[in-house]
Amino acid sequence: MAPQQSTPDPSAHPRQPDHNRADLLEVLVEEHRTVERLFAVFETTADRARRRNTLATMLAELQRHGETEERYLYPATREYLSAGVDLAGHELRELAEVDALAERVRRLDDADPEFEPLVDALMTGIRHHVQEQETELFPRLRAACVPETLRQLGADASQP
Numbered sequence: 001m002a003p004q005q006s007t008p009d010p011s012a013h014p015r016q017p018d019h020n021r022a023d024l025l026e027v028l029v030e031e032h033r034t035v036e037r038l039f040a041v042f043e044t045t046a047d048r049a050r051r052r053n054t055l056a057t058m059l060a061e062l063q064r065h066g067e068t069e070e071r072y073l074y075p076a077t078r079e080y081l082s083a084g085v086d087l088a089g090h091e092l093r094e095l096a097e098v099d100a101l102a103e104r105v106r107r108l109d110d111a112d113p114e115f116e117p118l119v120d121a122l123m124t125g126i127r128h129h130v131q132e133q134e135t136e137l138f139p140r141l142r143a144a145c146v147p148e149t150l151r152q153l154g155a156d157a158s159q160p
């Protein structure tokens, strides 16, 4: 029987979203899950103050997520995928549309009749972003990059 190890074997949990060693795609997927949890809170709570606070947190998370993707994901997309320039351009155009919606939501009073439809449109845009990245872009990048490249990008993206 092998002796018990005092430290866990990192390879035993390669998908663990531990930001000390998560790769870039794992970091971004974890951020997607965080935003989706905030959507669920927003959609299921009636308390106005809690909804407003949840929305503010959601908008801050989305902004940070977009900045991380612009800084690390899209440069890697351009560098490592053969159609990467076009793919990154497509993603950035969609992100700009989401940003514009987020900015309108940020300025709107929650009693305004446009508020709920705009938040719905924002969440629809984000869900499209998440689905497209997780089913198309991320698998392609994972196939094209050596694991260490994605781990280094993940470490860089996780710096405070």
Ligand SMILES: [Fe+2]
Binding pocket: 028, 032, 065, 069, 129, 130, 133
């Ligand atoms: Fe994303």
